[in-house]
Amino acid sequence: MDFEAAPGEVHALLGENGAGKTTLSNILTGLYRPDEGTIVLFGESVEFNSPRDALDAGIAMVHQHFRLVSPFTVAENVVLGDHRDIGRTFLLRTREIERRVEDLSQRYGLAVDPRARIWQLSLGEQQRVEILKALYQDARILILDEPTAVLTPQEANALFETIRAMAEDGRTVIFISHKLHEVKAVADRVTVLRRGRSIATVPASEATPRSLAALMVGREIELGRQNGGRAIGAVCVELAGVWAQGDRGVPAVKDVSLAVGGGEIVAVAGVAGNGQRELAETIAGMRAPIEGRITVAGRNLKGGDPREAIGAGVAYVPEDRLGTGVAPGLSVASNVVLKSYRKPPVSRGPLLLLRKIREVATSLMERYDVRASGPDVPAWQLSGGNLQKLVLAREFSGEPVVLVAASPTRGLDVAGIETVHTYLRSAAERGVGVLLISEDLDEILALADRIVVMYEGAVVGERDATSATVEELGLLMAGGEESV
Template sequence: MTYVIEMRNIRKEFPGIVANDDITLQVQPGEIHALLGENGAGKSTLMNVLFGLYQPEQGEIYVKGQKVKITSPNIAGDLGIGMVHQHFMLIDTFTVTENIILGSEPTKAGKIDIKVAEEQVRKLSNQYGLNVDPHAKVRDISVGMQQRVEILKTLYRGAEILIFDEPTAVLTPHEIRELMKIMKLLVSEGKSIILITHKLKEIKEVADKCTVIRRGKGIGTVDVADAEPSQLASMMVGRDIKFQVNQEPYHPGANVLEIKDLTVLDSRKVAAVNSLSLTVKSGEILGVAGVDGNGQSELIEAITGLRKAASGQILLNGKEITQHRPRKITEAGIAHIPEDRHKHGLVLDFSIGHNMVLETYYQRPYSKAGILHFDKIRKQAEKLIKEFDVRTPSVDTPARALSGGNQQKAIIAREIDRDPDLLIAAQPTRGLDVGAIEFIHRRLLEQRKNGKAVLLISLELDEILNLSDRIAVIYEGKIIDIVEPSKVTEDELGLLMAGHHLKGAHENEH
């Protein structure tokens, strides 16, 4: 058989690490081939080799049976290979058409022929059911639409083989379903797709074959129809994974967090949180579900003291903390796993040991009379690294050298160790693989079991439905409903997140 793409025995090294160790990937024409692996397993590196962004130390690449040397993305493009990147490569102020033709503009008498380009874009958009408006400015369209523009960019350049890098990371459930339809349509029109992901549900839904990579090595290729999710998960992480979380019975206690008519302005002075009211009780996980950008970030920043509230009240254990400084709020008993671990969770150039005491370094036993006790700090860090299985060469390793999953474990270790009354977990498993996700979920459930309050803000609906005792749906800065996970389907939750009230649903702001 002639494979449309065949990568044989690829080895790619970076200083001190072998990212791809003798990996072989064979993609048949007209199939969706998933590339599955943990964070840092080497999936994106392998695809960057195929797309010409990296040169391998050894190995060979064949396209449609012909041996090729891909030294740049332009050569990949000439060979019919296109890549839809995880972080979109679009210019906000340009129109959809201008973004699509950038670098490959049709000209007439030395000028860009925008009319011809718009017609080509419209034709391609209709052919693949993408429904993209060629005239719209990129800044005015949704994230899901921006992704379609990225897909059109590759099709416009004649791509026959499309690489999708974690394409659903930023999409709503409805947009994910639409993307799956588009992928199936592309394949029915003769394209071939390589899908980089760590989401097993998506693989089961669209992929024909799946190649698993673990720690830089190829573990094997399986037919997706014959593979159980548990088999794929254990191939991926090297051990059995439990998918169902075992909840203890739900016995909530007193209110730990009370938010009353809170309004918070965003950086443009527009109300991102709009007279929102909410309570979180001890012994419960309250999940906040919503499409990204509906006030979640501003809500967290107001509770943790990172942003001033315009009006309203925030109470912790009955005491007002509305305009308190972050340190005072931390000392009052709130811990925070931030949504951006690099910006708000860690000082990347500090050692992992020093990161473990960022909120307590000024207290005993870590300092006395303003002088730090490094032996005590080191002891504490070693204890947490062991207890939370943070994989690091040493306590002195800079935080930036750790993988995303281990950075996240370090933050969780630091926050939980302080024994907070309220744990705010914002996107706690974003970008992590099933092994790290399982670990973090277990820790959140332990907090609940120990009678603590957990406020979980997540864009992952599975996570919200699996872990929450109650789900508050946020839309345009308001809580539009509070539902029980057992009484709502994923589709109904998706409708609420889009601002639609369910039949018979009542507005319940507490």
């Protein structure tokens, strides 16, 4: 793979999941060593043996998952590991550090209080701390890995301004993304990656979302929609005025009312962190509603009890596959019966019928094409796509009334995504109501019959999929006016 970026440039790396974006950045930050080839930094060939080498050479990365110490203050996090100048003094010069952090944050428009503790901050603020860390280390090259995934549109715009300011300072910003419009908005040049190769590098001003998409996928993508054409049956799940608390103790779901009919695919669109995950968990019983009513197939749920939801016919594909969707250390067979172990044919009274479990697992693995070396291998060994197939297989086998799927294709490769889409469509064809939660508008437009947009925990708009446009939905997701 060849790739180059100039000082003062914002260079976007565009590619699908698994295209090699993350691996490339891991090589640049010294986490992996390249098998072959060299890294040339400002005209000098360098070799990184550890993350420290990369950091010393001026390369810093802001990961998708922040690496912050949550009980520490912003200033403490920023100065952590610093070994130059006042970072080298034996005693910490807290005042001085805080002053410097304050200076930096003002210069680059990264509003955050240096004395605040990380756990008090929103995700957007935490990201600013990560960028401050890099700036404090005098990073000349910053790599941002999908930085907008956790941001509201306003925050994203503020971030773009910061990125521009950093570039004007002569720093290089490498911006990793798979969102076309963002790349257009912020980058000078775009390098498109596909299956570990750099396909092309084009100036952003000359690229169109369509041309980029074609490069990214390797063929003209069909924006043709395969939705519609199914008969929509009676309402199978209905939410009326549902409120639920988030993990931070403030309401994350606010007065949500929606209904899904049998055979219908309703998508919930929104930027991550706007209450969609909490909404899904509330329907699945993982989270107790503080107000409102959830009705599944005419049955009122008390809420907050997954077993009740399962009994009512709610199938749930959680966002966190490994750890919630499956018990990673247990065998594939055990995970197949994770929800059905209480009932015949796999158990009799208090006893489990182990042979029966293997039989059920083997046949299900075959039917849903779950590829593993056998039903006894632990689930963590499966690839992302096979893991998701396993979860879907189990959820479908429970003959659900409604299926709630939270980001079901995140992190999957193209083939995996297509399989999941096929499964979701076939579920709808069998009359199951599907509630799809996704941040990916392309996916939503390809699958959904109806689209509900969530912003800050509330439903801010509803559109018919056949007439909705990306621009319109994007505006709603950004908290724009309903009337537009």
